[in-house]
Amino acid sequence: MVMGSGSIDVYDLKIDLTSGIKEVLEKTGKDAAADIANNSPTGTTGRYKAGWTSQLINGGKTVAIYNNGKDATLTHLLEFGTAKRTTKSGKNTGVMSPREHIRPAYNRAKAKYLNDLNKIIIKPE
Template sequence: MDIEVGLESTAGRKSDLKSGMQSVKQRAAQKMVSEVRKNASTQFNRTGKYADGWTSEVDGDDVVVYNEGERDSMSHLLENGHVVIDRNGVLHGDWSPGEDHIKPAFDVAQKVYFQAAEDLIDDVLKEW
């Protein structure tokens, strides 16, 4: 095998792997968004605004899943729990327990990510 041909072939595989990983990240991010929306819809579905606000961005190596809707500041309160305060700001001393809806979605998305990455690597190696 000519060295230049081998280097071009390796560069092509590296490019395939890099673009494939972008797709893997996007797929995992979309899965997490759909899972969080599903979990939030079943647990906190008064208006649906909280569930609908979930979205994701993939920027290089970073994947961010977040809530950008009207109810975006509620995520940590709903996940971790909070004290109960009425509309007048009066503390009632009650504790509203959190309900896991983000962590389970992360766990599902993580499995999707690892499986898709493994499949991609297997495909690239088969072509080698």
């Protein structure tokens, strides 16, 4: 089989997904922070639950979800559990079981983020 001679024109296709990804990332961060707050253990004050927030970092390429409240230091203790205080006589009173609320919210947010990325409408420049 002999191929004919001809020419093919190739054009660059310029597509900018940055703004779409940034919007999805920002929404995912806000939703994940709200999910963590909704599933956070509640103490007497509710300060731990109220401290969850999100912020775009790294030039809008990453979202940080964190607790900036007065009880922010409790995240590791609540998520993974800890030994309870010992009594004055030195007797161990047991352990506080973990109350996972961060990892499950992360897993849900990750699945939703990947799904939402597929919904970005591609518009050539």
